[in-house]
Amino acid sequence: MTTASEPAADPAAVPHYPMERAAGCPFDPPPGLRERQRKGPLTRVRLWDGSTHWLVTRYADQRAVMSDPRVSADVRRPGFPNVAPLPPDGASGLSFVTMDDPEHRRLRRMVTAPFAIRRVRAMRPAIQEIVDGLIDDMLAGPKPTDLVEAFALPVPSLVICRLLGVPYDDHDFFQANSKTLIRRSIAPERRAEARRALLDYLDGLMADKLARPGDDLLSGLGERVKAGELTRTEAARMGVLLLVAGHETTANMIALGTLALLRHPDQLALLRESDDPALVESAVEELLRYLTITHVGRRRIALADLEIGGQVIRAGEGIVLPNDIANRDPDAFPEPDRLDLRRGDARRHVAFGFGVHQCLGQPLARIELQVVYGILYRRVPTLALAADLEDIPFKHDGAVYGVYELPVTW
């Protein structure tokens, strides 16, 4: 076993992270990550502030690190590999996603039941109705249209609003602020303002829920505030996390997934010509794997020495885990760069992360995507791109990858 803590021979040779995708390959992870994956289990990368950290690229190694209780997700620890400056107010990220157990567990468990498989399945008819209605409206409207505005964003926004008990009429406000919050290229002060605005908004909503509880998730949190299990601020922070995580991610999967399918017409044809729920389910998993939209990767810091691939990561060292390249690891997925909706075992992907922070909303995201991919291309069989691929604005600077706009016609 060699110790991996030796400094790299040539500091200039340590590549920057996040890396850039290749021109003309908007669906593939950066070539630099592929190169690193071939090189070895652990290599070094440099972040915006000049700090260097371990890069873990292989599927098995990423699962091992992410499920190890000796790593922390707390972005405030000195040496944590943050991909952008932390907001100046020093406040942490959003609620439990950047906390460690036991605090993480305490808070996550308060909102786990509403995302349980059976609870989420019961929402399917309501989701189907939302999706059908938005397709009706889009078809009745002008064309070409922007699929992001007309469809991809409203679907998950309407669903998460209903689940949380947030008025959808406020969507311009919270969508704009969510977008700012997760855009890396925006100054930290402005991102902090956006977060503050969302926190104030959720805090106001919590006040309403405490006074007039309804049958929704935020009212459930209100009950816990009344019982003294949770402070109102903690509840508002959780509300922001759920609201932002609940619509930005799924919206990007809908728009980017549609673009990927339009560029792979043989695969699109499978969905258009089938009403087999098993095919739709495997299509969702394969698109999650293939696109892995959370492209800035998981980040952790070691709390103790860890052995990975025969090398040692020392306590206090930062670890960067880009899930997109792990989902293209040829040792985990044969022919990983092929989009194959009938791939049998795509579900093993790490697009939702792994370990105790694995996506809480995944059952909901899955059902939303199953409903969307299962009906959109059947109801709009002539759906086509209304712009050149070169003119589509990709979210290279987003915490979540996708497209800012997707002009389509039919």
Place this chain on the structure above:
Amino acid sequence: MKIIVDRDKCVGSGQCVMTAEGVFDQSEEDGIVELLDPEPPAEAAADVRLAASLCPAMAIRIEDAAQ
């Protein structure tokens, strides 16, 4: 095959319910795993093993009678 689940470790991701529905469920109250069948029939073995390998919290342990 004998299954042991660790409710303290479970994070309620739902992977096991999606994979082996007759064997695992989630509690109505907190979304945490509930073991419906600790000694499932041989036909369920492959699904149970997959569920254990997909569990992000390593909360499912399998003991094989044969070993």
